[in-house]
Amino acid sequence: xxxxxxxxxxxxxxxxxxxxxxxxxxxxxxxxxxxxxxxxxxxxxxxxxxxxxxxxxxxxxxxxxxxxxxxxxxxxxxxxxxxxxxxxxxxxxxxxxxxxxxxxxxxxxxxxxxxxxxxxxxxxxxxxxxxxxxxxxxxxxxxxxxxxxxxxxxxxxxxxxxxxxxxxxxxxxxxxxxxxxxxxxxxxxxxxxxxxxxxxxxxxxxxxxxxxxxxxxxxxxxxxxxxxxxxxxxxxxxxxxxxxxxxxxxxxxxxxxxxxxxxxxxxxxxxxxxxxxxxxxxxxxxxxxxxxxx
Amino acid sequence: xxxxxxxxxxxxxxxxxxxxxxxxxxxxxxxxxxxxxxxxxxxxxxxxxxxxxxxxxxxxxxxxxxxxxxxxxxxxxxxxxxxxxxxxxxxxxxxxxxxxxxxxxxxxxxxxxxxxxxxxxxxxxxxxxxxxxxxxxxxxxxxxxxxxxxxxxxxxxxxxxxxxxxxxxxxxxxxxxxxxxxxxxxxxxxxxxxxxxxxxxxxxxxxxxxxxxxxxxxxxxxxxxxxxxxxxxxxxxxxxxxxxxxxxxxxxxxxxxxxxxxxxxxxxxxxxxxxxxxxxxxxxxxxxxxxxxx
Numbered sequence: 001x002x003x004x005x006x007x008x009x010x011x012x013x014x015x016x017x018x019x020x021x022x023x024x025x026x027x028x029x030x031x032x033x034x035x036x037x038x039x040x041x042x043x044x045x046x047x048x049x050x051x052x053x054x055x056x057x058x059x060x061x062x063x064x065x066x067x068x069x070x071x072x073x074x075x076x077x078x079x080x081x082x083x084x085x086x087x088x089x090x091x092x093x094x095x096x097x098x099x100x101x102x103x104x105x106x107x108x109x110x111x112x113x114x115x116x117x118x119x120x121x122x123x124x125x126x127x128x129x130x131x132x133x134x135x136x137x138x139x140x141x142x143x144x145x146x147x148x149x150x151x152x153x154x155x156x157x158x159x160x161x162x163x164x165x166x167x168x169x170x171x172x173x174x175x176x177x178x179x180x181x182x183x184x185x186x187x188x189x190x191x192x193x194x195x196x197x198x199x200x201x202x203x204x205x206x207x208x209x210x211x212x213x214x215x216x217x218x219x220x221x222x223x224x225x226x227x228x229x230x231x232x233x234x235x236x237x238x239x240x241x242x243x244x245x246x247x248x249x250x251x252x253x254x255x256x257x258x259x260x261x262x263x264x265x266x267x268x269x270x271x272x273x274x275x276x277x278x279x280x281x282x283x284x285x286x287x288x289x290x291x292x293x294x
Numbered sequence: 295x296x297x298x299x300x301x302x303x304x305x306x307x308x309x310x311x312x313x314x315x316x317x318x319x320x321x322x323x324x325x326x327x328x329x330x331x332x333x334x335x336x337x338x339x340x341x342x343x344x345x346x347x348x349x350x351x352x353x354x355x356x357x358x359x360x361x362x363x364x365x366x367x368x369x370x371x372x373x374x375x376x377x378x379x380x381x382x383x384x385x386x387x388x389x390x391x392x393x394x395x396x397x398x399x400x401x402x403x404x405x406x407x408x409x410x411x412x413x414x415x416x417x418x419x420x421x422x423x424x425x426x427x428x429x430x431x432x433x434x435x436x437x438x439x440x441x442x443x444x445x446x447x448x449x450x451x452x453x454x455x456x457x458x459x460x461x462x463x464x465x466x467x468x469x470x471x472x473x474x475x476x477x478x479x480x481x482x483x484x485x486x487x488x489x490x491x492x493x494x495x496x497x498x499x500x501x502x503x504x505x506x507x508x509x510x511x512x513x514x515x516x517x518x519x520x521x522x523x524x525x526x527x528x529x530x531x532x533x534x535x536x537x538x539x540x541x542x543x544x545x546x547x548x549x550x551x552x553x554x555x556x557x558x559x560x561x562x563x564x565x566x567x568x569x570x571x572x573x574x575x576x577x578x579x580x581x582x583x584x585x586x587x588x
Contacts, residue, residue, distance in 0.1 A: 106425075106427065122421070123417075123418045123419075123420075123421025123422045123424075123425060123427070124417045124418040124421055125417075125421065126417075126420070126421035126424050126425065127416070127417025127418055127419065127420035127421035127422075127424070128417045128421075130417075130420050130421070130424060130461070130465060130466075130469075131400075131417060131420065131461055133400065133417070156488055157488045157489060157490040158490065159490070159491070159495075165472055165473075165474075167424070167425055171424060171469070171472070172424075174472075175424075175465070175469070178459055178465070178468075178484050178486070179459075180459075185486075185488045187483060187484070187485050187486070187488075187489040187490070187491075187492075187495065188483065188484055189481060189482065189483040190472050190481070190482055191481050192472070192479075192481070194450055194451045194479045195451060195481040196451040196452070196453070196481070197453070197481075198481075201453075201481065
């Protein structure tokens with residue numbers, strides 16, 4: 001059994017990015033710049049944005065946070081995006097989600113210049129992904145593709161089962177893995193809460209991807225011997241007797257499934273760090289496209 | 295066994311469209327207008343465009359064909375699209391494919407105003423389809439969804455297997471059938487030439503969709519008893535002794551598979567007529583969006 005070490009892999013990629021960014025700073029005297037819009041004061045969103053900021057700093061990228069009150073008008077938010085779209089010094093532009101309910105999130109995302117949409121959420125970038133064209137891939141699926149690539153896990157012709165069909169994980173990952181590419185060329189089945197015979201389908205997977213959002217959902221009998229298991233879930237569950245009183249678990253019953261899998265991602269330290277590094281890869285790409293480095 | 299009569303269903307939909315269009319002509323004195331660009335003199339393309347023209351006329355829609363020589367410059371073609379984009383009297387705009395090799399087809403499609411892209415080929419419209427937003431669906435998958443809807447074939451929770459991953463049929467259909475919608479909510483597996491165990495996967499399908507482009511590819515043993523079989527293929531094969539010397543067949547070995555299927559589309563007269571009518575539905579939609587009819 002091989003533990004897929006997302007933490008280590010992400011650290012390696014960050015070193016690669018850091019060296020590349022340092023080169024651009026030496027050569028051009030400026031660095032990739034990620035700008036984030038943060039609306040309101042949601043604690044989780046604050047944490048996520050702080051992580052993104054520190055990730056950027058750790059590789060030498062510039063960041064800026066545009067804060068808006070939770071009562072911001074739609075029109076003001078759209079104007080802010082317009083302003084940032086036209087600022088040539090900003091290469092990547094993200095809007096931290098979720099937004100307050102009164103905001104039309106689709107209109108906000110549609111407003112982002114696709115060339116700066118390093119979250120890969122803009123419809124035109126999703127369409128490009130479907131067509132197999134160069135684009136910004138959404139962070140979590142992108143991170144998973146990098147793990148498969150770097151661990152040399154064969155996907156061509158394999159049965160891949162994706163549990164969950166969210167717009168940011170299950171759906172784009174299913175599409176990416178079915179493209180004529182490497183990793184890719186897989187036979188992909190996307191399951192969800194309404195899928196009949198889900199357990200049997202999962203048990204037939206060469207590569208099983210759990211992105212269903214339920215702690216311990218994937219049990220031993222749902223995993224084929226020798227399968228690769230990628231766990232996208234991250235949940236805080238009570239753990240009496242530990243110092244913090246809780247622990248982090250994924251969508252997979254790790255302790256038992258680890259006995260059957262050939263490759264498996266842990267939680268934490270699997271997909272999570274790769275999701276974070278994927279945003280840096282996209283920001284670097286946006287910078288290179290803008291500055292004409294190919 | 296129920297034969298899914300695409301010819302009859304398409305004729306019914308055309309009557310519905312015709313009545314609606316007649317109402318707009320009475321009320322507003324103008325009709326939906328589909329404009330097509332035809333480059334070169336490819337015989338098959340000529341036929342397809344002639345069909346589109348006659349389909350439009352038969353429901354009271356206006357059509358116009360913009361012909362360009364096979365040597366047209368990229369820039370001239372893009373200018374033509376620009377001109378048509380800005381013509382308020384044109385509601386739907388299509389470019390007949392394939393284009394001559396010297397033309398960058400992606401740039402051409404990107405140039406079409408997404409609001410007029412009634413082929414549903416523009417990346418932003420593909421992205422909207424992935425997100426489940428209102429958009430123009432590509433004609434063949436749209437036609438198949440209409441057949442499933444009108445024949446009340448349950449898709450929710452069912453195993454759907456799509457053979458083929460083309461950008462215009464297999465891929466969009468897989469996405470549509472997995473969305474939270476009706477038809478939809480299916481467990482979709484997309485197979486292709488590199489899929490291992492393709493026959494066994496097909497034989498497990500409640501709904502099997504053949505879009506792999508090989509005459510008679512789907513044999514009896516690949517079909518579960520009581521399955522729904524949708525045949526997207528259309529091939530001209532030699533038929534000695536017939537008047538024309540050929541006959542049309544699909545990707546399915548119809549004569550044998552028909553004994554096992556609960557529902558099946560014939561070739562011809564199944565998916566083909568629905569593909570044609572889907573373009574009319576999209577053109578009608580473009581007209582209604584433009585003129586503010588909801």
